[in-house]
Amino acid sequence: MLRKERDNSRRKIFVVLFCTALGIAIGIWHNRQVARGRSDFVTSTVRTVTAPFVSFLNAGGRWFSGSFGWLWRGRSLDAENRKLRDDNARLREDNALLAEANITVQRLRAQLGFEITPPRGKIAADIVSFRPNPNFETMVINRGSRDNIRPKSVVISPKGVVGQVFSVTPTTADVLLLTDSAAAVGAMVQRPESRARGVCKGNSSPTLNMAYVDGSADIKPGDVIVSSGMGGAEGVFPKGLPVGTVLSVSKDASGSTKRVTVRPMADIDRLEEVYVLP
Amino acid sequence: MKDASVRGRLLLVLLAAFILHASIGGAIAVRGARPDMALTTLLVSCLFVGSNTGSVLGLFAGLLEASYTNRFVGSIMVSRTLTGWLIGALEERIFRDSLLMAIAVSFLGTLASESLFFLFAPQPHVLRWLFRTLESAAYNTALSIPLYYLIRRVAAKRK
Numbered sequence: 001m002l003r004k005e006r007d008n009s010r011r012k013i014f015v016v017l018f019c020t021a022l023g024i025a026i027g028i029w030h031n032r033q034v035a036r037g038r039s040d041f042v043t044s045t046v047r048t049v050t051a052p053f054v055s056f057l058n059a060g061g062r063w064f065s066g067s068f069g070w071l072w073r074g075r076s077l078d079a080e081n082r083k084l085r086d087d088n089a090r091l092r093e094d095n096a097l098l099a100e101a102n103i104t105v106q107r108l109r110a111q112l113g114f115e116i117t118p119p120r121g122k123i124a125a126d127i128v129s130f131r132p133n134p135n136f137e138t139m140v141i142n143r144g145s146r147d148n149i150r151p152k153s154v155v156i157s158p159k160g161v162v163g164q165v166f167s168v169t170p171t172t173a174d175v176l177l178l179t180d181s182a183a184a185v186g187a188m189v190q191r192p193e194s195r196a197r198g199v200c201k202g203n204s205s206p207t208l209n210m211a212y213v214d215g216s217a218d219i220k221p222g223d224v225i226v227s228s229g230m231g232g233a234e235g236v237f238p239k240g241l242p243v244g245t246v247l248s249v250s251k252d253a254s255g256s257t258k259r260v261t262v263r264p265m266a267d268i269d270r271l272e273e274v275y276v277l278p
Numbered sequence: 279m280k281d282a283s284v285r286g287r288l289l290l291v292l293l294a295a296f297i298l299h300a301s302i303g304g305a306i307a308v309r310g311a312r313p314d315m316a317l318t319t320l321l322v323s324c325l326f327v328g329s330n331t332g333s334v335l336g337l338f339a340g341l342l343e344a345s346y347t348n349r350f351v352g353s354i355m356v357s358r359t360l361t362g363w364l365i366g367a368l369e370e371r372i373f374r375d376s377l378l379m380a381i382a383v384s385f386l387g388t389l390a391s392e393s394l395f396f397l398f399a400p401q402p403h404v405l406r407w408l409f410r411t412l413e414s415a416a417y418n419t420a421l422s423i424p425l426y427y428l429i430r431r432v433a434a435k436r437k
Contacts, residue, residue: 015330016363019337027352043345057301129300132346174348
């Protein structure tokens, strides 16, 4: 082999090895920074520079869909509108009853000496990027540490729990969606006669698995699942947030636990705006 | 000098593709399958450059994607770098200026890139990952046709 050809092939190997080593080094550094609760400078800078463009295009896409979406949604809009009006009337009624019940509960808790937890503020956020990598159920929102968002902050939509913040930059935050296989929320059945507990886990599909449900638990399709406020170090989801609706229930082979499939309450594929509980 | 200009233009195209992917990629999903515009742009671009530039483009694509995923950052960057290098190395051995080659490279390149990623960061639901990868590969293949003509123009050296 000629010296020039040999040098050329050495250079090729050097470049790919250098790029690979750089990728590994950035990855290791990123993991260390995240473990210390900080965002790493490299990925954070790349995101801060590109996020305004992504956000602008995303907003443009939403505007287009909102302005001209009727062209392809057509008649279904009318039916949806009627259903939403009915839902709205029913929810207003429920809301009035719940507000009254809440006042009674707070008064009774105060009389019994329980600590009264003040309602948490919500921060509205727009979605910058939804599932940027198809392997993960994550999204990026346009609020970050400047807005008092912290890792483990809970993200909700008007319908229910969406996920949890796992990383922040000054202007953006990463949200692990409830449907990701790494996501879990302590949950229970809302029905007063049941109150069966378990853990709702994502599995990278549109539904959730509710695990650790006792084999004798009273749980059936249609039951509403809410967050239980439990979960040890990860138990940051406040109690009572709607998580989903039970789709199916079956016993496992041993009969000691039940397999429960839950459809998330939040329409995760059609999210437009979310709220963060800091 | 001309090579540097081509590299610069390809980096800009890759950046634009990623911004499109991150912003509207979800909106053009078909039955849950969504294209990876940044990966497809990387694969098609690497048909017009050698292994060195392929590695650098791969690292850049990986960095962009990892900065939005914020998980398995190293695995994403390394899998994209090796994919860029691999396709770039093919450029030196095969006839590059062919739409059929772009289509084949997009499909096989997506599978290779996702398999490398799986190797570094195994996913818990293997079958689900496999179907998602195949869907994404099919979508990327369709996307590679317009991208091929665009990138061929961008990569053409002005005389």
